[in-house]
Amino acid sequence: MKNVLVAYGVRCAFVMLLCASSAWAQDVTLTGRVELLNGDKAAKPDAGHVVVWLTPEAAAARPVAFHPVQSPRLVQKNKSFEPHVLVVPVGSMVAFPNRDPFFHNVFSLFEGKRFDLGLYEAGSTRDVHFDKPGISYIFCNIHPEMSAVVVALETPYYGISDSRGQVVIPNVPSGKYTLRVWYETALPETLKAMTREVIITDSTSTLGVFRLAEVSAPAAHKNLYGKDYDSPLPDNPAYDRH
Secondary structure, three states: OHHHHHHHHHHHHHHHHHHHHHHHHOOEEEEEEEEEEOOOOOEOOOOOOOEEEEEEOOOOOOOOOOOOOOOOEOEEEOOEEEOOEEEEEOOEEEEEEEOOOEOEOEEEOOOOOOEEOOOEOOOOEEEEEEOOOEEEEEEEOOOOOOEEEEEEEOOOOEEEOOOOOEEEEEEEOOEEEEEEEEOOOOOHHHHHHOOEEEEEOOOOOEEEEEEEEOOOOOOOOOOOOOOOOOOOOOOOOOOEOO
């Protein structure tokens, strides 16, 4: 009787392992390609910074924790943000370290998360809690040339196009999803028109080609107080520390 129970237990364990392996095998790596078109419909050589993501419908896919490998950061260096586009899970605390030898004042007042980090010096860091989904446009109140975007998502299934326009979304379970696309200089109606339902199976490998027409360069943004930026004052100790 004992041997029979042992054999039964081994068989059950094998079946459970087989089912788990089959479920895992349903996860696929999806690829896509972005084409950015300028005013004359010619393809641009750099097709980076386009975000593509899949939001599972109810019970469409098994839950997967969305945790970044390390704490996300938007580094201020050489009067720019690195990276320019950052995707984070909702609930993330994003660090804004100042690696320049002068002051910055990071803020976002337009969409997504609204905040003002105030004036802070070289070598210091401020943090922002991105507690809801959305697109946040980030600027510096001192340097108008600085800009970045934080995309807060409620799904782990996303990819950001590289300079060649290649998008990769790994470990996607089979199921029904809503596909969305975002690009900084695309018109909202263009992005809305690209939203669609997709069904992913273990034989799905590609999401196809995403063709986006760019609009003209956006108008210069205002400062923290809704006014035009002052002329740069490089010798003002409140702005630079040399």
